[in-house]
Amino acid sequence: QSVLTQPPSASGTPGQRVTISCSGSSSNIGSNTVNWYQQFPGTAPKVLIYSNNQRPSGVPDRFSGSKSGTSASLAISGLQSEDEADYYCAAWDDSLNGRYVFGPGTKVTVL
Amino acid sequence: EVQLAESGGGLVQPGGSLRLSCAASGFTFSNYAMSWVRQAPGKGLEWVSATSGSDGSTHYADSVKGRFTISRDNAKSTMYLQMNSLRAEDTAIYYCAKRARGAWYYFDDWGQGTLVTVSS
Numbered sequence: 440q441s442v443l444t445q446p447p448s449a450s451g452t453p454g455q456r457v458t459i460s461c462s463g464s465s466s467n468i469g470s471n472t473v474n475w476y477q478q479f480p481g482t483a484p485k486v487l488i489y490s491n492n493q494r495p496s497g498v499p500d501r502f503s504g505s506k507s508g509t510s511a512s513l514a515i516s517g518l519q520s521e522d523e524a525d526y527y528c529a530a531w532d533d534s535l536n537g538r539y540v541f542g543p544g545t546k547v548t549v550l
Numbered sequence: 551e552v553q554l555a556e557s558g559g560g561l562v563q564p565g566g567s568l569r570l571s572c573a574a575s576g577f578t579f580s581n582y583a584m585s586w587v588r589q590a591p592g593k594g595l596e597w598v599s600a601t602s603g604s605d606g607s608t609h610y611a612d613s614v615k616g617r618f619t620i621s622r623d624n625a626k627s628t629m630y631l632q633m634n635s636l637r638a639e640d641t642a643i644y645y646c647a648k649r650a651r652g653a654w655y656y657f658d659d660w661g662q663g664t665l666v667t668v669s670s
């Protein structure tokens with residue numbers, strides 16, 4: 440059972456805006472920054488958003504992140520076929536001597 | 551260019567041991583904290599363990615505490631994961647990941663992963 444919760448799936452047609460939610464608690468999202476990772480089948484994950492809303496160089500600006508209290512969200516504006524992937528939220532958790540926690544992942548399907 | 555190359559995975563019987571390695575290049579290894587993250591077949595990501603750059607501090611997920619030991623050899627730019635008392639539920643692809651420099655905790659580089667299968 441994940442410490443962070445995400446919907447298992449999300450979908451949209453090309454050009455639409457898709458939002459993925461991530462809910463946590465005071466020991467993780469509530470007190471630390473949130474990161475988002477993108478993973479294609481058979482490949483390693485890649486950081487998409489760090490520190491709640493920062494994009495590494497090379498990440499298209501159609502990806503954006505936000506955080507409020509103990510929840511965060513990832514938005515994909517102008518959905519493209521190549522965005523079909525798994526998306527994981529993650530954060531450091533201050534409980535249990537410290538640990539890094541991932542959400543269960545959300546599969547984004549482009550219809 | 552940062553490169554992380556895992557090795558040491560394979561088939562092991564329940565109760566057995568395995569040591570994974572992560573060879574790093576393209577950056578000053580001793581300056582960076584590193585982690586192991588695993589992914590069971592068809593499942594999500596699970597953080598396993600972390601080691602700091604140089605002060606020796608380590609962290610473990612509850613699921614592996616007491617069975618796995620993380621270590622690093624900064625002279626060889628290599629991180630290790632000694633896995634003992636392996637269980638079927640430890641079957642996964644194990645990725646090594648480099649923590650980004652700075653105050654924020656996230657992984658900016660990942661290896662390609664090595665598969666560990668625990669089965670009789």
